[in-house]
Amino acid sequence: MIRQNPPKANAQKSIYYTNRFDVMPTSPMLPLGEFESFLQALHTPITQSYIQNDLITLWVESTQILPLIKELYALGYDFLTEMSAIDKLEENNEFELFYLLLKLEDTSSKRLKIKTKIKKGEHITSLTPLFKSANWSERECFDMFGIIFDGHPYLQRLLMPKDWVGHPLLKSYPLQGDEYAAWYEVDKIFGKEYREIIGAEQRDSARIDRNDDKNFSAISFESRYQESKAPALLKSFKSSKELKERR
Known part of the structure; x- marks a missing residue:
């Protein structure tokens, strides 16, 4: 019987990974400006809007995520490039979900980032009826965070084995x-x-240890050996050559 993890707010903090005195700079949130007319054309209620990192960012209630995405799909945003979640359970017992949408026919248009929040244990509607790319993205989100997407055709683990215990991208993991x-x-x-x-x-x-090829996988540090009942090695392994300059 394997014991359960003791409850921890953030079990992934380790002082040897990053400088604990570093303060991560935040990107400024700019007004929509000329894109304000785009926002006014939407019928779905938007709780917050701004431009950040050259992305039009729209916040919406979790119950309105499907109506908004359908509306944007009709306006030409027919490609879901990415979706995932951020663990905010320690701060406010919520997950922050984001969706990146793109217009393939209009390369001059800005990408959209749609963001919403759900409480721990709360479900959210799947976008698989609209985007095939949502299938694996939502499965990965379920696998890594344990978020349930209602209406998903096959909500099973994607990266971890099916009998794995826990969700690796939770900060408590x-x-x-x-x-x-x-x-x-x-x-x-x-x-x-x-x-x-x-x-x-x-x-x-x-x-x-990057040179330890017994316990860890390491490219270019593999041991040379002769397999039994196999042809003799005709050519020895050579170390890669580093190019100092182009010809």
């Missing part, structure tokens, strides 16, 4: 994985009886 993650491959491949023989998987990226 340890950065190097929990106890279940440390023993997952050992238990699956060899069985729990081999735990004492093999030991737990090393998952702390700060302790990775």
Whole structure:
């Protein structure tokens, strides 16, 4: 029986990854200006609007996300380039979801970023009826954050195994994985009886030795060996050549 993770607000903070004294600069939120007429043409209520990082950003209530996307789809924004979520559970017990839309026929138009919030455990409507690209994006969001998308045709894990415990992009999920993650491959491949023989998987990226090709995958540091019952090596491995300048 594997014990559950102790509750932590942010288990992914580690002082050896970033300078703890650094303050991340924020991008300014600019008024819509000439794009104000575009906003006035929409019928869906918009709670907040601005331009940030050259993107028209529109905030909407979670219940209005599908009506707004349908309206924008009719206006030519027919390509969903990306959607994902941000864990804001520590601050206000919410997830922040964003959708990036693009007009393929009009390259001069700005990209749109649609943002909304949902409470922990709250569902949101799937956009798969409108965009095929939403299928995998929503599955990844479910896999990494545990968010449920109502109406999705196959809401299963996308990256992690189906029997995985937890959602890795939650800030409460340890950065190097929990106890279940440390023993997952050992238990699956060899069985729990081999735990004492093999030991737990090393998952702390700060302790990775890039020259250690026994415990970690490392390109260009592979060991040279001769497989049994195989032709002899005709050519030895050569190290890559670094080009100093173009010809």
